[in-house]
Amino acid sequence: MKPIDWNSLGFAYMDTNCHIRYVWRDGAWDEGELVVSPYINLHIAATALHYGQAAFEGLKAFRRKDGKVSLFRPEENAKRMLVTAERTCMAPVPVDMFVDACRRVVKANLDYVPPYGTGGSLYVRPLLIGSGEQIGVAPAEEYTFIVLVTPVGPYYKGGLQAVKAIVLDGYDRAAPQGTGHIKIGGNYAAALYPHLLAKEKGYPVELYLDAKEHKWIDEFATSNFLAITKDGKYVTTKSSSILPSITNLTLQQLAKDAGIPVEIRPVAFDEIEDFAEVAACGTAVVVTPVNEIERGGKMYRTGPEIGCGPVLEQLYNSVQGIQYGELPDVHGWNVDVE
């Protein structure tokens, strides 16, 4: 293993010792094995390639203050992948097998878990694909479940920084009764082009409205929408086409713990300037404050011009404090790998 400069890590793929791989055939999963090569030998007619039978998850392992390594809420990712597998007719990965796979692969790559204090973590990426051949449109008869890991650095180097977002009314990400609520690669493919358009215009993130009326807020391209009202409530969107973010669940619980009321309801875009703080939330970054949103050439202010609002900052510090073992883990979210 080459020495890693922990302080210059970003969010990019890096090879590690190995990944773990399981194959499902004739109705059962095998025992799984650690595989050194980062390549798979896949049938050219695999359904993952042609018909989009491809689900993924994202979670992190942290090296805590006490030196131990833990995964953050892996059962939640396991349960979400079960929902995705059912909707896309793929073989289900049992929760125990999923968590065990994450544990085994992190244990085999402990050298790649960034040291406590660097702000980094080991990103864990489970992947479930239809690997059996099929030309007629039908579910595959063979599935492959992989968990790969790669070390990532802190997103913020010195305090939370706000970004500007844009609503592109010419694009939708997910239909109300479609696949927006499950974590499949196809949803990301649908959002790549508008993402490039947004970036060209100078916006790092896009906010999607509901595909039917373009009236209600759904979520950002890869993260949920949350807002803090001027009277101090936590508001997040209710919609059938958003992905249930585990970070959002975590933040809701921490808000309740801190005495902040939580409202999960449809949020109209028209309300956007009523909020004191707005953010995108997800595993990779925890929270990204959004202080301005463009729609149709008009700018809407959604947070303090510089820095980050106080409630978002408090919630962010609470999540990270638990993940790095600096605050008590009262909800039992950290799962030791050893």
Ligand SMILES: *Cc1c(COP(=O)(O)O)cnc(C)c1O
């Ligand atoms: C993965 C994902 C999120 C964030 O979910 P977390 O569990 O918090 O990482 C949000 N929106 C979409 C569309 C996603 O795919």
